[in-house]
Amino acid sequence: MDLAKYSALFLAESSEHLNACNQLLLEWEREPASPAPVGGLFRAVHTVKGMAATMGYTGVADLAHRLENLLDALRRGRVAAAPEVFQLLFRSVDTLGIMVGDAARGADPAPDPGLSAELDRATGEAAAADPAAAAGVDGTRMRSVEVTLRREAVMRGARALLVVSRVEELGSVSGLRPPAPVLEREDFDGRFAFRVSTGASDSVIEAAVRGAGEVATVRVGEVAPEAEAGGRSRQIRVDLDRLDTLMKQVGELVVARSRLAVLAAESTDPALVEISDRVSRLVGGIQAEVLAARMTPVGEVFERFPRLVRDLARDLGKRIRFDGEGEEIELDRSILDEIGEPLLHLIRNAADHGIEPPEVRAAAGKPEEGRILLTASRDRNSVALRVSDDGRGIDRSAILAKARREGLADAGTEVLSDDLLLRVLARPGFSTAEAVSDVSGRGVGVDVALTRVRALGGTLDVRSELGRGTTFIVRVPLTLAIVRALLARTGAERYAVPLAYVAETVEFDPRAVTAVRDREALVVRDRVVPTVHLRHLVQGGPGQPSPKAPTVILELGDRRAALVVDALAGQQDIVVEPFDAPTGMPSFVGGATILADGAPALILDAAALL
């Protein structure tokens, strides 16, 4: 059998298990007395060992085996969960991760003899020291729970989650089917199932389930091992490249559909019009399905952060707890891949500049352990990701003073608004840290985060309260691939403005022109809106717009701008092409696309115009 074709799958699955190991280790370290995590760790490592052995990666299997021995000793209580043991476990999981990667790339690395010896020592020594404890108890097991709610129950989704939260008091719940978002939409028939890792007996689990109310039947039993692999779980793994290719082709299909619609509109042939409508609906359906298939829970990105924060805290000599919320919120894969880095910078910033050292916190009457909270929430067509810390907050007077010195703020500015604060923070090279640390010095974090988030068509906001903490809010669109855009024309060129940023279109009225701080502005519905002429932007030269020239009012948060164009050329679904801006490309260009008639067009970056 040719095993090579399984190596990608091996890597993906092993990485998932090792990620889970990191999570469990963190949980366990927080509460060393809790018996739940070690069982999960043991199983995860055991699975990796089995897969590695099957693939013939003897080095990986060997290290996993030694790690498994130590975990077994730990779960049987023969070895105590001491801090140095946790260090060793973390290190081993890391090493295993690296080796898994190497192995999947074709090299089968030999395990580090030093690490192996340490693992053996930790396992063996303690066993020898306390042979009497060898028969210790291992209380936790994985149980599968299947529940049917009463037919007449109202709000079955909420009821199902109540069941889950009751059972969570007994142990850790996983593998919820249907998944939580589906339950919340009540898109199920009242039957659901999950697994729980607990020391509680089956009757106790059943009582907890029934305690949530409206339960018709409960079945607690063994976890069927094959349920995961095929059988009931109706999922398959698809290579991401496949989905990308599919998305691209759907993008082209969307463009072709637009072209067909244009032809049909010009034609008098009813059959053509009819088939065009039909194709249009079908393509719309395919587009929605492919987009849905690409949606991935943000938890995949979140899961690396607890470990990161833990390590940062150690390096910085701080005590920091990391919590994630809203892991089940979904984003398009392409955005998810890009969002990790900006979040990383913001989290590093929070750990480094936000959270104070324990003694400073104690002196300020705060708990010594700081907290960084990462939350995701869905907000119509965007997802908001918030990085909050309960640290020292940003000293506005210090920033304002610095901003004045560097000419970023007028001397007359008295109050530093959140908006201006962000602009100052995001200036390359800006830092208020007393000393530049190697964690996130030089203020580079916010700068990079802002650039990245903007590139995704998103926004970054900051809220900060001195002494109470800082929150950065990243908003990104649900999906990047296909957006609805308004086409604006100047001269012979057409430009696409993503509809998400368009508040309205009005007619240019020369009598409404005014000026704000030497900048041209328009009064639109009693609001003064800074004005940009597309013609000036692209041609550089001035030129008077004709009266009644179409004017697009752009809106982003509470900022607005008026974009004066020569003409509007309708709306279209456009496929945003990845865009490596050539040098010299003006900042207001955010990407490129091919229009329905095959002509290329530039996409305006509304955020840069505002």
Added chain:
Amino acid sequence: MSNTVLVCDDAIFMRTMISDILTQAGFEVVGEAESGVQAVEKYRQLKPDLVTMDIVMPDMGGIEAVREICKSDPDAKILMCSAMGQQALVVEAIHAGAKDFVVKPFQPSRVLEAVQRVLG
């Protein structure tokens, strides 16, 4: 000794109805609140065995009140009172720490069942 209850709802009608149902079943309604802020305050004062909490109230909604109460007392026994079509809010309330919910229009038997479950 009978269990004590704090009834939170901005409508007097609802408060009266819930109080009647519970009183007739032998509970002692020790307080009423008509806003989230009041609910949090009265919870601290009265330390009731059970709270019934409307979701939509002025001055801090029920969910926020649940969050506040559970912050100081994670074992607080709070029963959410929801209208039809508020499933997403009920879900949020459960995540915030509510122990159960009933859906309006109330049937006394359903309310009492839920109360018994919460007091378990």
